[in-house]
Amino acid sequence: MIVPQYWAEARAQHRRNGKQITVRRFGWSDVGQAEAQANAERRAQEALDGLRDGEKLARREPKVPYNGAEGVPIREEIVARHDDVLITRNSYGARCLNTADVLFADIDFEQQPSLRFAIGVFAALAALGLLAGWLSESVQVLAVVLLIALLASGLLAGRVHRLYLELNGGHLATARKRILRFIERNPGWSFRLYRTPAGLRALATHRTFAADDPAVAHCFSALGVDPMYARMCQRQKCFRARLSAKPWRMGVAHHLKPRPGVWPVAPERLHARRDWVERYETAARGYAACSFLEVLGSGVVAPAVARVQWLHDELSGAQSRLPLA
Structure with a gap:
């Protein structure tokens, strides 16, 4: 777990085929601002070297505090x-x-049924549709029942989910x-x-x-x-x-x-x-x-x-x- 006291941002640049590549990276430290800046510059250069070697890397890191941060410590006071x-x-x-x-x-x-639950309800309705189509030997019946299953599965999943919760307290x-x-x-x-x-x-x-x-x-x-x-x-x-x-x-x-x-x-x-x-x-x-x-x-x-x-x-x-x- 790392929650740094100090933060900095650095950029590294390289010109190739008349186009400039700019990479920005954050740096951090619990020691001081200078160390955070040095860390940022090192990470920016490493990312730029990776891009030059053909790696697929983001040119800029998002400035986010917690959710969504990838490879960056918790950015909070x-x-x-x-x-x-x-x-x-x-x-x-x-x-x-x-x-x-x-x-x-x-x-x-x-508050709402999960996607897996809703898919399960649709699968059950679709199975009934396949059975109805097979028994009636009608493609039209099959198509209609499958359409009803698709339209009704979301609403039915919600009701089944609420019933399940009520039955379980x-x-x-x-x-x-x-x-x-x-x-x-x-x-x-x-x-x-x-x-x-x-x-x-x-x-x-x-x-x-x-x-x-x-x-x-x-x-x-x-x-x-x-x-x-x-x-x-x-x-x-x-x-x-x-x-x-x-x-x-x-x-x-x-x-x-x-x-x-x-x-x-x-x-x-x-x-x-x-x-x-x-x-x-x-x-x-x-x-x-x-x-x-x-x-x-x-x-x-x-x-x-x-x-x-x-x-x-x-x-x-x-x-x-x-x-x-």
């Missing part, structure tokens, strides 16, 4: 350090906990059953379960994990973890948990200033950011990011996890009974 745990401010202003080895899993409740009960099934197949695991505004958060307490451990990928798949979150855990080699409310859920209408909230910002624009953060933090005191529900599994808490769990619960308001946002 460091709000606080607790040994090896970092608290950062994300692109929309919320505080996030970043840890290299304590497994957090975000499970968002699906709703979103929370369905997600909880998935976790319990995973624990049955993996005895010794232990989770602290938290309710979030859009789903659940599971914290594995029995041991620590590297983000690229195959056991993590298996756990995420079995629990139905948000695919973007799972992908970014692997890319950034860390786990994350949001600690404060999303601004729009507590009536903060304006976005983090200046837009788009990517760190660092120019010195002359810092005052606008600080003003926004002050208003945001005042509002956030009345809300929690999650609420503790229960412990599932063995109940074992490894010492290395216990300190991160305490920090998470304290900073997220998990035991506060405040409204979630």
Whole structure:
């Protein structure tokens, strides 16, 4: 896990056949700005050399804070350090906990059926269409039924999905059953379960994990973890948990200033950011990011996890009974 203090950008240029090739790359450092600049210049030259050798490389890296970053560390303001745990401010202003080895899993409740589910419903309707066409020996009947299947599968998938959830006790009960099934197949695991505004958060307490451990990928798949979150855990080699409310859920209408909230910002624009953060933090005191529900599994808490769990619960308001946002 790398969340650098200093950032820089450099460009390298080469003229070939009368055309100029320009490559830009970011650099970073925890030591100082000069080292960040040197790192940027080295990366820019390496990328330019790769392009000259025929490699297919992007000429410019996108300036993004977390989601979508490829090969670049987390680009967020460091709000606080607790040994090896970092608290950062994300692109929309919320505080996030970043840890290299304590497994957090975000499970968002699906409001709509997944693509796989919808395809399954269409396949079932199409099979009925094939059967109807075969029994009637009519190509026209087959075509009509297949067309109906195509048009109706989306609507029917939604209704079947809602019925499935109702029969299984709703979103929370369905997600909880998935976790319990995973624990049955993996005895010794232990989770602290938290309710979030859009789903659940599971914290594995029995041991620590590297983000690229195959056991993590298996756990995420079995629990139905948000695919973007799972992908970014692997890319950034860390786990994350949001600690404060999303601004729009507590009536903060304006976005983090200046837009788009990517760190660092120019010195002359810092005052606008600080003003926004002050208003945001005042509002956030009345809300929690999650609420503790229960412990599932063995109940074992490894010492290395216990300190991160305490920090998470304290900073997220998990035991506060405040409204979630």
